[in-house]
Amino acid sequence: MSFLSISGVTxxxxxxxxxxxxxxxxxxxxxxSFLGPSGCGKTTVLRMVAGFEQxxxxxxxxxxxxxxxxxxxxxxxxxxxxAYALFPNMTVFGNVAFGLKIAGMQKPDIxxxxxxxxxxxxxxxxxxxxxxxxxxxQQQRVALARALAPKPQVLLLDEPLSALDAKIRVSLREEIRxxxxxxxxxxxxxxxxxxxxLSISDRLVVMHAGVADQIGTxxxxxxRPATQFVANFVGTLNTFxxxxxxxxxxxxxxxxxxxxxxEAIPAPRGASITLAVRPxxxxxxxxxxxxxxxxxxxEQVHFQGSVxxxxxxxxxxxxxxxxxxxxxxxxxxxxxTSPISxxxxxxxxxxx
Amino acid sequence: xxxGFPLVSTIIVIISALFFLVPLYATFQFSLQAxxxxxxxxxxxxxxxxxxxxSTVSFSxxxxxxxxxxxxxxxxxxxxxxxxxxxxxxxVIEFITLLPxxxxxxxxxxxxxxxYGSNSMLPLLNxxxxxxxxxxxxxxxxxxxxxxxxxxxxxxxxxxxxxTEAAEILGASRLRTIWEVIFPNVRSxxxxxxxxxxxxxxxxxxxxxxxxxxxxxxxxxxxxEDLAYEPAALATMSFALTWGMMIxxxxxxxxxxxxxxxxxxxxxxxxxxxxxxxx
Numbered sequence: 001m002s003f004l005s006i007s008g009v010t011x012x013x014x015x016x017x018x019x020x021x022x023x024x025x026x027x028x029x030x031x032x033s034f035l036g037p038s039g040c041g042k043t044t045v046l047r048m049v050a051g052f053e054q055x056x057x058x059x060x061x062x063x064x065x066x067x068x069x070x071x072x073x074x075x076x077x078x079x080x081x082x083a084y085a086l087f088p089n090m091t092v093f094g095n096v097a098f099g100l101k102i103a104g105m106q107k108p109d110i111x112x113x114x115x116x117x118x119x120x121x122x123x124x125x126x127x128x129x130x131x132x133x134x135x136x137x138q139q140q141r142v143a144l145a146r147a148l149a150p151k152p153q154v155l156l157l158d159e160p161l162s163a164l165d166a167k168i169r170v171s172l173r174e175e176i177r178x179x180x181x182x183x184x185x186x187x188x189x190x191x192x193x194x195x196x197x198l199s200i201s202d203r204l205v206v207m208h209a210g211v212a213d214q215i216g217t218x219x220x221x222x223x224r225p226a227t228q229f230v231a232n233f234v235g236t237l238n239t240f241x242x243x244x245x246x247x248x249x250x251x252x253x254x255x256x257x258x259x260x261x262x263e264a265i266p267a268p269r270g271a272s273i274t275l276a277v278r279p280x281x282x283x284x285x286x287x288x289x290x291x292x293x294x295x296x297x298x299e300q301v302h303f304q305g306s307v308x309x310x311x312x313x314x315x316x317x318x319x320x321x322x323x324x325x326x327x328x329x330x331x332x333x334x335x336x337t338s339p340i341s342x343x344x345x346x347x348x349x350x351x352x
Numbered sequence: 353x354x355x356g357f358p359l360v361s362t363i364i365v366i367i368s369a370l371f372f373l374v375p376l377y378a379t380f381q382f383s384l385q386a387x388x389x390x391x392x393x394x395x396x397x398x399x400x401x402x403x404x405x406x407s408t409v410s411f412s413x414x415x416x417x418x419x420x421x422x423x424x425x426x427x428x429x430x431x432x433x434x435x436x437x438x439x440x441x442x443x444v445i446e447f448i449t450l451l452p453x454x455x456x457x458x459x460x461x462x463x464x465x466x467x468y469g470s471n472s473m474l475p476l477l478n479x480x481x482x483x484x485x486x487x488x489x490x491x492x493x494x495x496x497x498x499x500x501x502x503x504x505x506x507x508x509x510x511x512x513x514x515x516t517e518a519a520e521i522l523g524a525s526r527l528r529t530i531w532e533v534i535f536p537n538v539r540s541x542x543x544x545x546x547x548x549x550x551x552x553x554x555x556x557x558x559x560x561x562x563x564x565x566x567x568x569x570x571x572x573x574x575x576x577e578d579l580a581y582e583p584a585a586l587a588t589m590s591f592a593l594t595w596g597m598m599i600x601x602x603x604x605x606x607x608x609x610x611x612x613x614x615x616x617x618x619x620x621x622x623x624x625x626x627x628x629x630x631x
Contacts (some may be wrong), residue, residue, distance in 0.1 A: 052517055072520045083511060086517040089536035098532075101523035143518075150522065 003186050004049070006153055011044050018044050020210040022058070029184040031177065036207035042190050043210035045207075046156050049188065051075050062153055063307030078147030078185075082159040084139040086131040089328065092118070092142050093127040099150035099264040117145040120179060137168040144176065148183065155180070157189040161196065173200050194234050198222060206230045222278075228350055231276055238319045239276045239350060244269055255315045259291045259344040274350040279309060281346040282321035284332070290341035298332050312340055376591060383584035395581035396589075411570040412560075412568035415484065416553040419491035423499045426492065428542065431504045432534050435512055443592060449500035452493050457558040460490060465562070490559040495549035502548065506541025507534075543604040547597040556588050574595050 018257035140285035178203035225231035300311035476482030557569035
């Protein structure tokens with residue numbers, strides 16, 4: 001039995017249907033990310049869980065209790081907003097204490113709980129500060145403490161890192177994940193940043209045009225994208241057309257080379273299908289054990305630090321490939337020729 | 353690079369300053385001439401010695417304070433609600449709040465007298481309490497353009513939609529959200545609206561006179577009919593009071609939460625609502 005279940009939820013604003021039959025079950029203590037471009041409906045789903053929007057149809061159940069039409073202030077859900085939304089008139093202490101005060105907690109208990117929460121986010125020395133006296137990262141941590149203080153059943157994070165600069169974003173997302181694991185709180189995290197979603201989630205929901213295109217672990221979603229959209233949106237992908245030679249055996253041909261895929265192909269012999277491969281699955285040089293080796297010309301070299309991304313042209317094919325940086329061998333020169341290799345088992349069938 | 357001396361602007365400033373200050377100075381100087389051949393505060397002494405002065409001033413202060421309280425209780429939730437839920441109606445509400453500038457107070461008060469007279473459904477004018485209430489309500493109406501604008505500006509600075517949602521998801525009811533989150537965050541706007549309300553109602557004549565209240569405005573006019581120097585003294589004092597209010601307004605409006613008044617020097621960030629209202 002799942003802890004949070006969203007079933008058949010749709011939402012229309014006038015004639016515009018922004019969420020179309022959304023289903024999701026989240027286990028207790030799970031960290032699920034909604035990933036998608038802006039306008040895909042991910043925030044709308046989150047806001048329906050919070051109660052700020054009413055679903056046009058469908059049900060939302062938390063811990064066996066239906067909350068679909070419950071007011072937000074009756075739901076016992078914590079939420080962190082993109083714009084922090086700390087109360088400017090209250091100190092850090094006042095902000096974190098707000099939910100507890102509303103819940104009718106006694107003063108000494110509030111003090112204990114707030115101190116505990118501030119310790120959790122490592123800001124106990126800033127209890128008397130006002131929001132305008134703190135950095136964005138600190139404000140967002142206070143917002144997290146405020147959301148967690150009343151011990152909510154579910155924590156909702158609405159792009160909490162988008163307003164922060166790159167370094168803080170990485171450190172804070174790790175902190176959020178640590179705290180989430182420590183408290184074992186069921187969490188939904190909305191983001192449009194795939195790296196963020198891949199790195200901290202138990203599972204991700206990739207959303208596109210109001211539909212959950214794929215729900216799975218980051219590993220599954222990245223390596224086995226279910227739709228063309230997911231394949232393109234999550235990570236970088238090389239795509240190229242091939243001709244089917246033997247559907248049952250998974251054999252295809254391209255540029256005169258024939259090779260076998262890991263699975264049977266649901267298309268007739270002679271059909272043209274699209275295959276995809278991640279840049280890190282394409283290797284520089286002729287690598288033994290790889291069944292596809294193509295002569296190629298290096299067209300671009302992007303040095304990114306630990307990884308070097310190359311752009312190579314092999315016949316009519318343009319491929320991106322990643323190699324690791326090694327201090328003893330400089331990256332290949334633009335215009336040089338070298339074979340590139342890939343293993344047919346790592347190819348993904350994108351469209352038939 | 354140093355800029356040249358701004359001659360033209362300086363001249364303009366001096367001329368406009370003279371335009372305001374000369375009559376003021378003349379009034380002040382005149383008020384000091386109650387005793388022939390010497391400057392003295394005799395006129396002020398006479399004014400302070402008059403028991404009607406104290407009673408009318410205290411009546412007007414109480415009435416103005418009541419108008420401030422009632423005004424903020426009415427305007428803050430209204431402006432908040434309009435911004436949050438009915439943004440389409442904002443121009444309509446804005447127009448309504450401007451009506452007191454278009455419709456003269458005399459029309460308002462005659463309307464009140466007709467509506468709430470002794471033969472009406474709600475005969476507020478039958479007793480003192482009802483009449484005082486009507487006066488306060490009238491003051492709220494007169495100050496509506498300033499109060500609403502000032503509070504609406506205050507609301508535009510904070511992200512009320514997100515703050516409301518943040519309070520709601522933490523369990524707060526609407527009323528509690530307004531009281532604990534919205535009110536404190538527009539406090540400086542309320543304060544500046546309050547001082548403007550005070551300046552308007554304190555010396556107000558038309559409503560007070562036609563509702564037959566012993567307020568400061570009618571007293572000022574009464575004195576003006578009989579005496580020469582004392583009205584000048586009163587006028588000077590009420591100017592001083594208004595200016596004092598403006599200074600207080602600046603101090604409060606530019607204060608940040610957690611900052612004590614005058615404790616730290618900070619540049620006044622908010623534009624004084626008086627300037628806004630005048631524009």
